[in-house]
Amino acid sequence: MSNLQLRLLTAAAGLPLILAVAWIGGWTLALVLAGVGLLAAMEFVHGWLIPSMPIRQVLPQLPTFIIAPAVVAAAHVEPRWVLGGFVFAGLFGLLGYLPTNAIGPRKPYRVYCWCVLYLGILPATFVLVRDVEQGREWFFLGLLSTFAVDTGAYAVGRLIGRHKMAPKISPKKTWEGAAGGIIAGIAAVFALNSLFETGVAASTIWHFAIAVPPAAIIGDLVESWMKRRMGVKDASGLLPGHGGFMDRLDSLLFVFPVLYVFLELRVL
Template sequence: MTAPAAPAASSGALGRRLATAAVGLPILLAVVWVGGWPYAVVCGVAAVLASAEFVHGWLFPMRPVYEAFRFLPGFAITGAMVAGSRVGWEFVVAGLVLAAMFAAAGFAPTRAFGPQKPYRVFAACILYIGLLGSTFVLVREAEHGRSWVILGFLATFTTDTGAYAIGRLFGRHKLAPRISPKKTWEGAVGGYAAGFVAVLVLNDWLNTSVTWRTALHLAVPFPLAAIAGDLLESWMKRRMGVKDTSRLLPGHGGFLDRLDSLILTFPLLYLFVVLRAS
């Protein structure tokens, strides 16, 4: 009697996924288009929520995620780094100083500072989400920033989609079975090809004023960063012992689940934009 419930459950998950996308995508597109403080604040809020998921997963994954929000003042550091990067690097540098302090406290005597692990987790959170996440705003503030952000999102999603589709159709050889058993070399190659082409096509379509020869310097490493970010997130979730980082985004898991590939592609994109402008 329980067998027919599987398709219903699957369709229900798909419905939640589509509903979340229907609400989230227009908001994302609107703030990317407007830029400025609206975009920076949305990125900062996303960083705060991702920080809660990060700390929750490493420290107490078996408890409800809302328990992590008692550390909200600490999560505000990453939010300030990301949103404040619109003003200047001062916010990012301040966050790095705090990360160093947290890391130092993590290796200090336990009786003086309490449990060691939380300090190291907070330091890693500031570096992983605060430092890397600040590039979401820094790219938008650059010349042709709107076009670069759109390229970053779409090329990353294309890489992920290509890897998933080719992996499902032709995947035979495991890429990293201890980290993510479902990922295959065939999927990785398909994702790389899709991402490579996407960068070149989007660069031309969005009129970034970059020639295709110059865009090759971005197209070659970009899909690798997307694949590496996905694997890094999978490794962290395996170490945490969780399937999804939270249920804050119905049908999609958590914010970290959506940022996995982006958290490495945007720093690479920012580096490319800065070097091109220099």
């Protein structure tokens, strides 16, 4: 199969499943997201520590990086349990950034620290958003508006993109594409807010609308930067034609925390 055929086949199989799980919510969503988080955490640890070896070689380190998906699942039990993720990240960070090797190599601890923050704390907000009042509507609003930013940026960048945004990180991204993503993202938030009848006024949803595009773009750039530092093209080959789970989560990992903070401060 060509790469395009693989992408389409994976999307055809995965997208309906994602939408169905998000529609159901509850423990179904929490456990599926924890499973995705586990695979993404494997990619993260593999990419930062042993990118030249098969990804299965990270399995002996499972007791450490399984904390990230555990934080995601715990968010459905009690939102305050997510704070436990910060505790573990702080402990790993303390061990990883101490100016001594008395406890062994420090880099693995630094990797575990950022793994918990990036793939535990951030995706936990997916569960937190889905669990609020009208959580289904807000979850799909966040999901679809992020897709709108990515699609708008890609389409405009392909058509008229000339000025590189961050050539050393992601050579194909342009300022014209970013502008297209910003316009598409803002328009999508307003349209979806009306379509889903959230009851939030335009004067309030505006705060989230202007925050979505930069959050999505930054998330994409952060993922690209990490892969550059890891020296890999894709996080893994676990999703045929799409790379890895980290490659698919990139923008969403930054949009959903913004959405959750917006809901807590302006809506709930």
